[in-house]
Amino acid sequence: MHTSVDAHAAHVRSLLVFDLGSESIPLEAALGRTTARTTTSPVDLPLFRNSQMDGFAVRALDLEVSTTLPIVGEISARAAAPEPLVPGTTVRIMTGAVVPPGADAIVPVEDATVTGDFVTIARARRSGEYVRDRGSDVFVGDDLVLGGQCLAARHLAVLAATGLAEVEVVRRVRVAVITTGSEVRPPGTEVVPGQVYDANQVALVAAAHATGARVTLIRHVDDEPAQLLAVLDEAVGVADVILTSGGISKGDYEVVRELLEPRGAKVEHLAMQPGGPQATAVFEGVPVICFPGNPVSTQLSFEAFVAPILREHAGLPARREGFRTLTSKLTSVSGKRQFLRARLGENDTVEVSSGPGSHLVAGLAAADALVVVPEAVTSLAAGEMVEVWEL
Amino acid sequence: MHTSVDAHAAHVRSLLVFDLGSESIPLEAALGRTTARTTTSPVDLPLFRNSQMDGFAVRALDLEVSTTLPIVGEISARAAAPEPLVPGTTVRIMTGAVVPPGADAIVPVEDATVTGDFVTIARARRSGEYVRDRGSDVFVGDDLVLGGQCLAARHLAVLAATGLAEVEVVRRVRVAVITTGSEVRPPGTEVVPGQVYDANQVALVAAAHATGARVTLIRHVDDEPAQLLAVLDEAVGVADVILTSGGISKGDYEVVRELLEPRGAKVEHLAMQPGGPQATAVFEGVPVICFPGNPVSTQLSFEAFVAPILREHAGLPARREGFRTLTSKLTSVSGKRQFLRARLGENDTVEVSSGPGSHLVAGLAAADALVVVPEAVTSLAAGEMVEVWEL
Numbered sequence: 001m002h003t004s005v006d007a008h009a010a011h012v013r014s015l016l017v018f019d020l021g022s023e024s025i026p027l028e029a030a031l032g033r034t035t036a037r038t039t040t041s042p043v044d045l046p047l048f049r050n051s052q053m054d055g056f057a058v059r060a061l062d063l064e065v066s067t068t069l070p071i072v073g074e075i076s077a078r079a080a081a082p083e084p085l086v087p088g089t090t091v092r093i094m095t096g097a098v099v100p101p102g103a104d105a106i107v108p109v110e111d112a113t114v115t116g117d118f119v120t121i122a123r124a125r126r127s128g129e130y131v132r133d134r135g136s137d138v139f140v141g142d143d144l145v146l147g148g149q150c151l152a153a154r155h156l157a158v159l160a161a162t163g164l165a166e167v168e169v170v171r172r173v174r175v176a177v178i179t180t181g182s183e184v185r186p187p188g189t190e191v192v193p194g195q196v197y198d199a200n201q202v203a204l205v206a207a208a209h210a211t212g213a214r215v216t217l218i219r220h221v222d223d224e225p226a227q228l229l230a231v232l233d234e235a236v237g238v239a240d241v242i243l244t245s246g247g248i249s250k251g252d253y254e255v256v257r258e259l260l261e262p263r264g265a266k267v268e269h270l271a272m273q274p275g276g277p278q279a280t281a282v283f284e285g286v287p288v289i290c291f292p293g294n295p296v297s298t299q300l301s302f303e304a305f306v307a308p309i310l311r312e313h314a315g316l317p318a319r320r321e322g323f324r325t326l327t328s329k330l331t332s333v334s335g336k337r338q339f340l341r342a343r344l345g346e347n348d349t350v351e352v353s354s355g356p357g358s359h360l361v362a363g364l365a366a367a368d369a370l371v372v373v374p375e376a377v378t379s380l381a382a383g384e385m386v387e388v389w390e391l
Numbered sequence: 392m393h394t395s396v397d398a399h400a401a402h403v404r405s406l407l408v409f410d411l412g413s414e415s416i417p418l419e420a421a422l423g424r425t426t427a428r429t430t431t432s433p434v435d436l437p438l439f440r441n442s443q444m445d446g447f448a449v450r451a452l453d454l455e456v457s458t459t460l461p462i463v464g465e466i467s468a469r470a471a472a473p474e475p476l477v478p479g480t481t482v483r484i485m486t487g488a489v490v491p492p493g494a495d496a497i498v499p500v501e502d503a504t505v506t507g508d509f510v511t512i513a514r515a516r517r518s519g520e521y522v523r524d525r526g527s528d529v530f531v532g533d534d535l536v537l538g539g540q541c542l543a544a545r546h547l548a549v550l551a552a553t554g555l556a557e558v559e560v561v562r563r564v565r566v567a568v569i570t571t572g573s574e575v576r577p578p579g580t581e582v583v584p585g586q587v588y589d590a591n592q593v594a595l596v597a598a599a600h601a602t603g604a605r606v607t608l609i610r611h612v613d614d615e616p617a618q619l620l621a622v623l624d625e626a627v628g629v630a631d632v633i634l635t636s637g638g639i640s641k642g643d644y645e646v647v648r649e650l651l652e653p654r655g656a657k658v659e660h661l662a663m664q665p666g667g668p669q670a671t672a673v674f675e676g677v678p679v680i681c682f683p684g685n686p687v688s689t690q691l692s693f694e695a696f697v698a699p700i701l702r703e704h705a706g707l708p709a710r711r712e713g714f715r716t717l718t719s720k721l722t723s724v725s726g727k728r729q730f731l732r733a734r735l736g737e738n739d740t741v742e743v744s745s746g747p748g749s750h751l752v753a754g755l756a757a758a759d760a761l762v763v764v765p766e767a768v769t770s771l772a773a774g775e776m777v778e779v780w781e782l
Contacts, residue, residue, distance in 0.1 A: 165579030188556030
């Protein structure tokens, strides 16, 4: 009797409950991070009543059809506290400059005719015209950016506009990635028959980054339980979750199983293809999620069981999922949930694009979607609807 | 006569033509980068013929109904070059291990009954069963990852699986961000009336990052042409494009205009709200795109004129655009393309969520879309369709 995919997913979710807390970081470092709480404005925005145009500050009451006023001064965008406007006069004013007390409208320079020290304005003006009132965007205490918001440029801009230089964000989940197997060698080295390159390390590190997590430890260990134990000890201090690949099936030299099963690891065989063998453990309080070593199995297991949870913690949008029309028939193993590599087509179609083997790492790279075939289904005809996860 | 938005966009595009070239970087650093060319496989994958299961390597010819074979050895996943299989015998084999010459099928351990040094296999086997042939995923010379691909975990995985440790990616566009204005102060400091906080610096830096560019210089300058000149000289050496905010309208103290107009800058007033004043220049061979200083104008100008081009260079997907149903009526200025801040609603609706003022930086932060109202349109009724850019 195999464990169901849903039961395992629920168990992994029950383990990946983090009390992350928050941290205050500079705005420059906050793009893509998620706010820990709602930020309210420490000030009114605009900070002061200012001109929306380059032009002339006037008292609207002074204007009728064709009014000529003496120009008695000038307020640049740099001026702090201009003198009150004397009724029946005007001052030049720059965009963004403080509107002088007594003035209540701005006449844009293009609507004004200047002759020496006088300006003639053709028509009357509404009080408040081209004046930006203090607090007309937000008042002190108003919400600026809500809690749980994934920060984009526009959120950082409003925080900066109020003078804030930092923002409180949810601490990122810290992930340790441990790949295993004495036959597994780092890319860039030479291998002999029997040895394979470690595709899982870069895949898990990149996938963890893509879900908004922070990877704090990256290690490979041989099939030596003592080596794995030392790395787990190291990971415990720096990670909220430890991911391993390989070493959990039924053969000999299964280093993860050998070390962790006596320490209470739950080793299972799921009703799932690829990715049947899966295990979970808690090592000195830190959850350990153990994937099978075949690279396609590792990547799909991460996507199925861990990625959705990490994305939630990071405030990132969920994976795009939905139903599409199959372009060709497919067959599937009875009693197992099958994850087939596929390509999205036009008109909401999807086409299985590679074989089901868990070693077909190029087939996965060439795919842009997974077709999820339920346990009870053994065949589907072209034209039938099927669940699709976009990659 | 104002310049049209489309004409300005085309002019900016004509300036932002980069000969970026490529660079080879480690796989660990390549998530989200775009491949400069198609990578073909340096090897066959799998690298060698190997077992898909833990079990027994057999010669399919030897098996009938209930065959008992002597177990004459064991091949671990670490073994390099096993001895050929003697006909009429079997060897234990681990998942991923080299299949010995002469064997052509694997019997999974769960289908085999072991008694001492003998194993009994219940039924015949198809030649090739549970054997992964060398090259069954890709052959040497096959395409692994196409050029122009934005790299995800699965692409890095297949490159690593072939032993490659680096990948050639398109060099990122290098951006310099220069904000201007003597009245503009950094967040985290004290301001007096007349001064405002610099919201544009963090906004442009974050927005440039979000489009896959690399920000290589970040500066603020006062309204002093000599200061701006010094910073431009600095930027020329490190940037492919220079972005400025502020200092381009018709008033005095317009530092960007003052410095660059005599050097051939094209200063325009666009038929656009917000963001009317815009300028472009080429400074010692480097394009300079100059935005107006109001923070909403700066952000929308970047999004309208520069972001689409930077996204293309980075191989990122285009902005999501489309048409939605307005929930309320709106009015717009004749002869100007209006970019209104809005929120997406259910059933493909959109609602204008803040006023049109270019100072409403909180209004923009609270928006998740822009409504684009064409120049000729002065009003739209609730229920009418309108163009929407998702933020």
